Amino acid sequence: MVDKRTSQATRKKQQPITEKNALSVDMWRFYLMWSVVLLCFLALVSRAFYVQVINKDFLQNKANANILRTEKVKAMRGVIYDRHGVPLAISTPVMKVVIDPRDYFETKKLFDEITAELAKDPHNRKLKRQLPDKNLNLDELADAVGIDRAELKKKMNDKPRSRYLVLQKEIPPQQAELIAKREFQAVYTEKNYKRYYPQPQPNAQIIGLTNSEGTGIEGLEMQLNSALSGHDGEQQIVRDKKGNRFKDPEVIKEVEAGENITLSIDSRLQYILYRELTAAGVANNARSATAIAVDVKTGEILAMTSWPSYNPNDKKSLTNKDAMRNRGAVDSFEPGSTMKPLTVAMALESGKYTANSIVNTSPGSMRIGNHTIRDTHNYGVLTLGGIIQKSSNVGVAKIALSLPYATLPTFYKRVGMGQRSAVKFPGESAGLILPPSKWNVSEVGTMAYGYGLNATVLQIADAYAMIANKGRKVPLSLYKLEQPPKGEQIVDPKIAEQVLLMMEAVTLPGGTAQQANIPGYRVAGKTGTAHKLRADRKGYSDSEYRALFAGMAPVSDPRLAMVIVVENPKGQYYGGLVAAPVFARVMQESLRLMNVPLDKPLDTPKIQ
Known part of the structure; x- marks a missing residue:
């Protein structure tokens, strides 16, 4: 039998081992608990770092989307x-x-x-x-x-x-x-x-x-x-x-x-031009009237307008789409006799003709294929200047047909016909020059006096400005220029001067545009009276015309070139009677506003 005191001693010796085990368990739990807490803390810190640093833009944008609008x-x-x-x-x-x-x-x-x-x-x-x-x-x-x-x-x-x-x-x-x-x-x-x-x-x-x-x-x-x-x-x-x-x-x-x-536009000239076009359109019961004025030395367009027009401030006026069209750039048409000075310039350039060359236009008509070309009168023998002054269709047709057929259309293309001008206005027409395969006797003969091709008012103004600028063509511009462009010599200066003087005769006694005369300024120009195509495009109308006048002034040192077109006037329809007076009134006021010196004596009243 085991002694009682021995048993108690044994239990006393075992007690420290139990306490040590319990302490170890407690410490393990303590470390586990703090490890979990530390991990949670680290997870929170990591999440906060991700939210506030790494992914802050996404969350910020989500928040902004709810309260901010741009x-x-x-x-x-x-x-x-x-x-x-x-x-x-x-x-x-x-x-x-x-x-x-x-x-x-x-x-x-x-x-x-x-x-x-x-x-x-x-x-x-x-x-x-x-x-x-x-x-x-x-x-x-x-x-x-x-x-x-x-x-x-x-x-x-x-x-x-x-x-x-x-x-x-x-x-x-x-x-x-x-x-x-x-x-x-x-x-x-x-x-x-x-x-x-x-x-x-x-x-x-x-x-x-x-x-x-x-x-x-x-x-x-x-x-x-x-x-x-x-x-x-x-x-x-x-x-x-x-x-x-x-x-x-x-x-x-x-x-x-x-x-x-x-812009290059002078609002004073623009107003004068629109005022006179309106008056001419109403007085002649015309369908429309269009004009352009160009500074021949710089190519700047000083005025370009059409009647009827519209008021962009009034939305009710926008229903008339016809009035909204910039006819000077968009519309192309057969320019008629305004092309005759260019035909004569081509003849002089060819070397076959001089300013004193004569052409027999008798009997006032000529037959080309199935088409007869006629003058208003039998002018007989005419010089090149006389052909322009009397506006002889027969004369320019004979000149054009006496040269290789490609000569005239090629010259027209060189002066800018058949291509858009440098203005490049929205919707601007390039006009029309027939392809070389069509350059036959009939086409070239009629092309000489402005039929069989289409041109815009911009193109006619460009060509006339070139003649007025001694044969040098400067690009047309709708924007004010600080320096005039150099330009390109298209026609010999002597030829351009000769044609200019021939065109001056058009406004003198015996010419077709005496109403284009301006007191104190010498004026050169050319009338045009073109039959319009019929609505069915089968031949030309006998009652619808296009009256034109294109000219420049003053002749001694040209400053402005101007083209006037009156569409379908009723009653009188000749360019010299309808368009030339508009040219005279606008050009006179324009030259005065621009302080251009006079180059001829003012008319003095006759003493009775």
Whole structure:
């Protein structure tokens, strides 16, 4: 039997081992617990690092998407000036009034609920503080904006969940400011620009117009749209959780205004030209009248307009598409006798003819194939100058047919016929020169006096400016030039001078354009009276004509070349009677405004 004291001693010796095991377990649990805590902490730190550092942009964008909106700020369109700095197209600021129907109805609902509670507890300060203080009266808003009250309410009720409803597109900034001061709920304004044309009708067909969004859709407004438009800016709008604005916009991208453009047009000459074309068109009951004036030394187009025109400020006038067309660049036609000086220049250049060469035009007609060419009279024997002065169809036809058939059309192409001018106006026509396979006796014979080819007023003005500039052709331009271009010598200067003096005889006694004369200035030019093609294009009309006059002045040192075309005049229809007087009136005023020196004595009254 084991001694009792021995057993107790044994238990006392085993007790430290149990306590040591228990302590080890406790320490293991302690380390495990803190390891878990540390891991959780590290996980949280890692997640925070990922969220705030690595992936911050994604979450920031998600948050911004809920409260931020980016809106465009419209750039101011560039101004179009004439050569003297007179504005021809400007943009004026206008305001668009917009309402947020959803914001309005939510605020109105809150207002009605709080008002109902206040009726029960009128002294509740908390409710009074929560009561919206903006103007919720739609009738007052309608009156301030200038729309019908019932119409406004209908628009609002039709789109109660909309965030954007336009009330008025174009109101003056002063009126918009008064509306803003009245603090209507959910109403705000947006700045925009409206295009305005101070001299509409004379310039409309060149400058064109913009649409309601401010984008050019016609004329130079369309061609130069990129330069004129500039670059829109951007601003951020902050909204609350309900989508309502509660902070002023913040600009995040500055607006870049459009480029200003200076044209070669002289608005004074442009007005005079349009005024006289209108008078001639009305007086002759014509379909239209078109003209161009060119500075022969620089190629700058100082005036180019047509009647009838339109008012781009009045959207109702845009229904007449015919009046919106820039006829001087877009329309091509058979130019008739205005081509005869070019035919004579070609003859002189060939070396076969001189200024004193004579051509027998008797008996006033000649047969070419199945076609008979006729003059108005039998002029008999004529010099080259006499052919131009009397406008002999037979004379120029004989000249053209006496040379290789390719000579005349090739010369026409060299001076610019059959190709677009340097202006490159939108929709500009290239005219028409028949291909070489068609250069036969009939075509070349009629081409000599301006039939069988198509030309634009721009092309005729370009050719006449070349003759006036001593045979040197400078590119036509619609933009003001700092330095005149060098140009290209197309015709020998002596030949150009000879043709110019021959054309002066047209305006002197015995010529076809005596009404083109100007007191104090020598004038050279050429009339044209062209039969128009019939509507079915089967032959020429016996009752519809095109009256033309193209000329330059002063002859001693030409400054301006001008082309006048009156389409389908009624009654008298000769170019010398219809178009030449318009040329004289416009050229006289133009030379005076440009301070061009006189080159002949002023007419003195005869003493009885």
